[in-house]
Amino acid sequence: MQKVRKAIIPAAGYGTRFLPATKAMPKEMIPIVDKPTIQFIVEEAIASGIEDILIITGKLKRPIEDHFDSNPELEENLRAKGKEELLELVEETTGLNLYFARQAYPLGLGHAVLQAKAFVGDGPFVIMLGDDIMADDVPLTKQLIEGYEKTHASNIAVMRVPHEETANYGIIELEAQAGEGLYNVRKFIEKPEPDEAPSDLAIIGRYLLTPEIFDILEHLEPGKGGEIQLTDAIDILNKTQRVFAKEFKGERYDVGDKFGFLKTTIQYGLKHPQVKDRLKQYILDLAKELKSGNVDNQMAPKAPAPEHDKSNQQLK
């Protein structure tokens, strides 16, 4: 059995849900406190044992490449000033086996994935979508790899979503339970309306697939929204070889949506050593004001003043 070594991260979307911020900047570079969302995804891949990562980009995505490149001038500057911790943060994102390919036209997720055919070759691989940050004791991608090692077949991560939200996701129709949190699937359906959705189990952006998916994608007709849909290709694959659905039980942070992004920023901020105490105090004060009904007509309470750190001023 071949080891799962490769991951693809599609990152060619326009990010229209975050306009105007994404007019000239990739949505993948929007930070959660201080870390771009795509870095969380790359870190999940590495923590799962992935060795090579292909990021599929499009126009205006150069900052992603620069982010994972070295920056000798900045590194030298930090070194000269003795800022070892910052230097470490900057160096963490360089020297990874990252590759880039372009999707020339936005013809759908299936089409984006097809650009990775030569990179993937003939082994199993994972696809990681950037709109969700997943947190669990074992990284979700690693869970899928373990699933592959047991089943020798494709494993797709799914999670229960509110029924009224099925039209935002690929949804599965269950066939049978195949193990602990593991299902045989009768059908994979892209974004069904709630009255047509056969379950509430949604595809959540982590896929482990066998390379046969590429032959299917190459001949696939456009589906929902006139786009080449990965979900449709998976449904066809499932007819010739098993594609299991693996239910994710950890925390999913949807950073592709404004409200999800705000929630994630707060959650991550509450764990961040530099801001957690002040943020907690701010939220407690804000909650008090909200309870007393004072916030409607007033500005939210003043955030506690940041600690003064003159040493960083040049670098901000």
Ligand code: G1P
């Ligand atoms: C894509 C997939 C969909 C999946 C979703 C997960 O949709 O087409 O099947 O459920 O990602 O985030 P998108 O969110 O790109 O519209």
